[in-house]
Amino acid sequence: MSATIKDVASAAGVSFKTVSRVFNGEANVREATREKVEAAARELNFTLNTAARNLRRRGSNLIALIISNPSRSYIDNIQIGAMDWCSRNGFHLVVEDILARPESFEDLIKSGEMAGVILIPPMSDDPDILSALTSHHIPFVRIAPETDNDIAPSVRIDDRAAAREMTQKLIALGHRRIGLITGPNNFGVSRNRRAGYSIALQGAGLEYDAELVREGAFSYATGQSCTAQLLDLAHPPTAIFASNDDMAAGAIAESYKRGIAVPHKLTIVGYDDVAVASVISPPLTTVRQPLKDMAARAAELLLERIRDRDSAPKHDVLPHSLILRASHGPRT
Amino acid sequence: MSATIKDVASAAGVSFKTVSRVFNGEANVREATREKVEAAARELNFTLNTAARNLRRRGSNLIALIISNPSRSYIDNIQIGAMDWCSRNGFHLVVEDILARPESFEDLIKSGEMAGVILIPPMSDDPDILSALTSHHIPFVRIAPETDNDIAPSVRIDDRAAAREMTQKLIALGHRRIGLITGPNNFGVSRNRRAGYSIALQGAGLEYDAELVREGAFSYATGQSCTAQLLDLAHPPTAIFASNDDMAAGAIAESYKRGIAVPHKLTIVGYDDVAVASVISPPLTTVRQPLKDMAARAAELLLERIRDRDSAPKHDVLPHSLILRASHGPRT
DNA sequence: TTGTAGGCGTTATCAT
DNA sequence: ATGATAACGCCTACAA
Numbered sequence: 006m007s008a009t010i011k012d013v014a015s016a017a018g019v020s021f022k023t024v025s026r027v028f029n030g031e032a033n034v035r036e037a038t039r040e041k042v043e044a045a046a047r048e049l050n051f052t053l054n055t056a057a058r059n060l061r062r063r064g065s066n067l068i069a070l071i072i073s074n075p076s077r078s079y080i081d082n083i084q085i086g087a088m089d090w091c092s093r094n095g096f097h098l099v100v101e102d103i104l105a106r107p108e109s110f111e112d113l114i115k116s117g118e119m120a121g122v123i124l125i126p127p128m129s130d131d132p133d134i135l136s137a138l139t140s141h142h143i144p145f146v147r148i149a150p151e152t153d154n155d156i157a158p159s160v161r162i163d164d165r166a167a168a169r170e171m172t173q174k175l176i177a178l179g180h181r182r183i184g185l186i187t188g189p190n191n192f193g194v195s196r197n198r199r200a201g202y203s204i205a206l207q208g209a210g211l212e213y214d215a216e217l218v219r220e221g222a223f224s225y226a227t228g229q230s231c232t233a234q235l236l237d238l239a240h241p242p243t244a245i246f247a248s249n250d251d252m253a254a255g256a257i258a259e260s261y262k263r264g265i266a267v268p269h270k271l272t273i274v275g276y277d278d279v280a281v282a283s284v285i286s287p288p289l290t291t292v293r294q295p296l297k298d299m300a301a302r303a304a305e306l307l308l309e310r311i312r313d314r315d316s317a318p319k320h321d322v323l324p325h326s327l328i329l330r331a332s333h334g335p336r337t
Numbered sequence: 338m339s340a341t342i343k344d345v346a347s348a349a350g351v352s353f354k355t356v357s358r359v360f361n362g363e364a365n366v367r368e369a370t371r372e373k374v375e376a377a378a379r380e381l382n383f384t385l386n387t388a389a390r391n392l393r394r395r396g397s398n399l400i401a402l403i404i405s406n407p408s409r410s411y412i413d414n415i416q417i418g419a420m421d422w423c424s425r426n427g428f429h430l431v432v433e434d435i436l437a438r439p440e441s442f443e444d445l446i447k448s449g450e451m452a453g454v455i456l457i458p459p460m461s462d463d464p465d466i467l468s469a470l471t472s473h474h475i476p477f478v479r480i481a482p483e484t485d486n487d488i489a490p491s492v493r494i495d496d497r498a499a500a501r502e503m504t505q506k507l508i509a510l511g512h513r514r515i516g517l518i519t520g521p522n523n524f525g526v527s528r529n530r531r532a533g534y535s536i537a538l539q540g541a542g543l544e545y546d547a548e549l550v551r552e553g554a555f556s557y558a559t560g561q562s563c564t565a566q567l568l569d570l571a572h573p574p575t576a577i578f579a580s581n582d583d584m585a586a587g588a589i590a591e592s593y594k595r596g597i598a599v600p601h602k603l604t605i606v607g608y609d610d611v612a613v614a615s616v617i618s619p620p621l622t623t624v625r626q627p628l629k630d631m632a633a634r635a636a637e638l639l640l641e642r643i644r645d646r647d648s649a650p651k652h653d654v655l656p657h658s659l660i661l662r663a664s665h666g667p668r669t
Numbered sequence: 670t671t672g673t674a675g676g677c678g679t680t681a682t683c684a685t
Numbered sequence: 686a687t688g689a690t691a692a693c694g695c696c697t698a699c700a701a
Binding site for chain 3: 011021029
């Protein structure tokens with residue numbers, strides 16, 4: 006059917022090994038020979054057969070992104086960054102939803118079809134997943150794990166510092182009772198962000214009031230319900246810090262429903278800076294994470310490990326920033 | 338490293354061909370033999386090597402979803418449906434963003450690594466893409482193309498009927514000047530939905546007023562700007578029909594900004610019924626498309642074509658429905 | 670019902 | 686700088 010290196014070889018009058026050399030960018034090919042081969046290949050519309058290459062190399066050009074995350078907008082950004090990197094580096098991005106069918110993860114791992122795996126929260130901290138990957142010797146990288154380790158590289162922002170800074174900002178605005186809507190507790194980022202919140206309070210001599218801290222699930226609906234609980238308190242907060250933008254959007258909706266104007270009567274801030282943040286009303290003050298860059302960087306670190314499995318895993322911390330839009334204001 | 342069919346064969350005391358038979362579910366294997374083989378395979382933690390299989394079969398277990406769509410929420414649902422189907426049917430879903438790097442599509446096609454390709458708007462109607470796929474003999478399926486053809490199977494809802502029904506609903510509510518925000522004109526669905534709108538007007542003896550029809554880009558921002566244009570008209574519409582939910586959300590935001598209450602002063606309805614529709618305020622009256630089911634069905638039809646390239650392409654029309662929430666009301 | 674021979678298209682190894 | 690030979694692990698075709 007389609008041309009092989011042998012076809013190209015005979016068309017170019019060289020041995021097929023030379024064709025292989027050309028297509029692998031190996032040294033020791035005379036320039037004239039290279040050109041002859043390339044012309045013949047173009048003529049025959051030749052492409053290397055990936056299956057044959059993978060078989061012989063015991064390799065793969067597939068990177069898997071494991072998905073099981075309640076926030077689609079978070080995944081979207083990660084996926085875009087990863088897709089882009091893959092397409093520029095000769096890989097393909099395979100997406101696998103582990104929530105819908107847990108066996109699919111096991112299949113994926115056992116099949117050995119993936120050159121490497123990208124993990125996002127909460128899988129980045131899931132001991133079963135980490136050990137499965139490790140015992141099958143599949144290179145992987147973790148995005149936003151709770152803590153780093155020697156097993157795999159990671160990419161993150163400093164969640165603790167980011168949450169601390171945002172909380173300090175709210176304190177500087179005069180807020181003294183600040184509600185926190187966290188993510189689920191099995192997310193490392195949830196714990197780190199709560200720690201940052203707590204540190205900021207402590208630094209300002211404010212007491213940590215467990216009543217003001219509610220656990221959401223990174224969804225719009227839980228943002229609403231946690232906000233409802235917070236506003237029903239005898240002493241409700243004057244500011245609410247949601248651990249992602251979806252929950253912040255839910256918080257704004259709940260306030261709006263109760264006739265509480267944001268930011269005039271209540272300050273609400275989010276985390277992530279995904280699409281919804283600049284699209285709701287009022288636009289959201291939030292912590293920006295460079296999710297696309299994080300994903301691209303994660304793929305890069307993963308590639309290093311694929312190429313050299315014994316290399317020491319690197320741990321990158323990318324910069325975050327506070328995006329000040331219109332959903333925050335001074336305590337009134 | 339990892340076990341091969343030969344290892345399993347000698348462990349089970351049979352020939353490797355028998356192992357192959359077992360793992361391909363072929364007939365003519367005695368039950369006792371099958372069990373012996375399966376036990377040995379379990380023992381050795383054996384899995385078929387995909388690269389070898391693909392090489393020999395000249396096949397692949399990869400299906401590509403080509404992405405280049407302004408509405409992430411639309412893609413998300415399609416992707417979820419496709420991922421799920423793939424994981425249940427021994428395939429992997431590869432996502433490829435053609436907007437970020439157009440060459441990636443060419444590479445994908447030439448490499449022949451994909452068993453098939455799923456196309457969504459606007460690629461479903463892109464002549465260059467269709468002919469590239471056809472000339473490379475890559476099976477593909479089109480989701481929501483403008484019209485069907487003999488080249489590839491397709492899955493759609495009846496956009497024309499759906500848009501007609503929604504428009505009729507608005508007319509029944511007493512609206513006479515109904516604004517339409519379309520998608521880009523290179524989307525077949527845009528044209529079909531506008532046709533449905535037009536038919537409904539005609540059926541009610543209302544005139545099609547080009548002033549009331551604006552072309553958006555399926556984005557929140559264009560929903561806003563088109564609504565602004567519509568509301569600035571000397572005779573503004575009393576209802577606006579946006580061709581997707583993102584634009585409807587933008588329309589609501591624009592109305593809100595101008596102090597125009599929805600639905601009391603202005604009716605706004607959307608299309609798709611993606612996540613944002615039930616999450617904004619007021620919740621959106623919209624046309625529901627079963628996007629996940631459409632994607633799963635598309636994968637199914639694609640598989641038929643992969644298995645038998647000469648089979649006549651099927652064209653499925655899935656049911657739509659009108660979801661009546663709170664963003665519509667009678668003309669006031 | 671089970672087994673044997675051969676080759677899919679590439680890369681590795683070793684030679685020239 | 687280039688070439689010959691041998692795998693990689695599986696499936697197809699045919700034989701027993």
